[in-house]
Amino acid sequence: MALSLTILGSNSALPTSDRYPTAQILNVSERFFLIDCGEGTQMQLRRNKVNFSKINHIFISHLHGDHVFGLIGLISTFGLLGRRKVLTIHAHQDLKVLLKPHLEYFVADLPYRIEFNDLTFDEPRVVYEDKKVMVESIPLSHRVPTCGFIFKEKPLQPNIQKQAIERFKLTVPEIVAIKNGEEFIGVDGLPVKRSELLHEPRKPLSYAFCSDTRYYRRIIPFITNVDLLYHEATxxxxxxxxxxxxxxxxxxxxxxxxxxxxxxxLILGHFSSRYKDKMPFLSEAKAVFDNVELVSDNQVYHLE
Structure with missing residues (x-):
């Protein structure tokens, strides 16, 4: 599975009997990213059978309680499970100040290190990158400094056609060069078409997370053409x-x-607890944009 998103919590400030506050787990090419960490997040991770040891990066959109109150409990549980790997938390610079007394009082003997990556909230910025995934923060407009996140697969390499290896008697260095875009010359001295050598890769997938924010059109250029967008609809x-x-x-x-x-x-969440019936949200959104769903806790979205 190239990309899958599990909704751990989908309500706004108040948890309800069937909805936790905001938290999501995103799997991109077996990189597991936790996005926000509302109260009850570790219970939901358990319920959805997420391997805690695979979570190495946590992205916090802003410092309102319904997006961070689950963090200290999860950090403690990581320690009790014997974690050794570094945990990186991407958040507003104030988070490490707020967490410091809790860490010193409750989990002073953590067996692993926590690193903080301070986010900026005025312009887009790449906040994480490896050979397969790039994560970019984008500014949102809320009552406190807030950002969204865009997770993008990096361009995929094409696969060499097996029959092309036999037909042109390709060596390993030639295969590598062809996959990297170099032209291959046949025995007749003419270049061989890519279509005769390669299976072109699928389009890289992308996911954008936007919560919490007022109606903010400035984000449109940054999220244009993403495959899946989660946007708050309080x-x-x-x-x-x-x-x-x-x-x-x-x-x-x-x-x-x-x-x-x-x-x-489009998937909608962060619903106000004043609404018992969520279906009017779907009707209202579908009148404008057809491919939309309302998220529910424990729901999983797969992108192939």
Whole structure:
């Protein structure tokens, strides 16, 4: 599976009997990224059978409690499980100040090291990168400094055709050169078409996480053409004034963002607890953008 997203929590500030506060686990090419860490996150990780030892990076969008209250418990559990690998937390610089007394009081003997990567909130910035994945932060507009995250697969290499190896008697260095884009010359002295040598790779996949934010069109150029977008939809549009006042988004506004950014699929979450019936969110969004779903806790999205 190239990319899969598991929703651990999908409610706004208050947890309910069937929805935890915001948290997600994203698997990109077997890199497991935890996005936000609301209260109950480690319980949800257990429930969804996520291997704790595979989580090496945690991305915190902003320092409101419903996005971070699960963090100290998870850090403690990592220690009790005997973790040795470094844990990197990408967050506002204040988080390490807020966590310091908790770490010193509750988990002073952690068997692993925590590193903090301070985020910036004014311009997009690459915050993590390896040979397969790049993660970029993008500025959002909320009551405190907030950013979203875009996770992108790096361009994939093509595969050499087995029949081409036999037909042209390709050596290993020639195969490597061809896969890296170099031209191959046949015995007749003419270049061989790529279509006769390679199976072209699929398009790299991408996921964007946008919570919490008011209706903020500045993000559109950054998220254009992503395959999957999670966008907060705290209120229905009839409460658009309240959404603006509290720096949140309506379902209709999130759908407009998805449509104008040419998103592949939109998923909505971070619902206000005032709404018992969530289906009006879906109806409101679908009137603008058809390929949309409402997330539920423990739901998994796969991108091939």
């Amino acid at each position: 209120f229905l549009h009839e409460l658009k004034d309240l959404a603006k006042r509290t720096s949140h988004t309506t379902a209709k506004q999130a759908a407009i963002i998805a449509k104008d950014a040419n998103i592949g699929k």
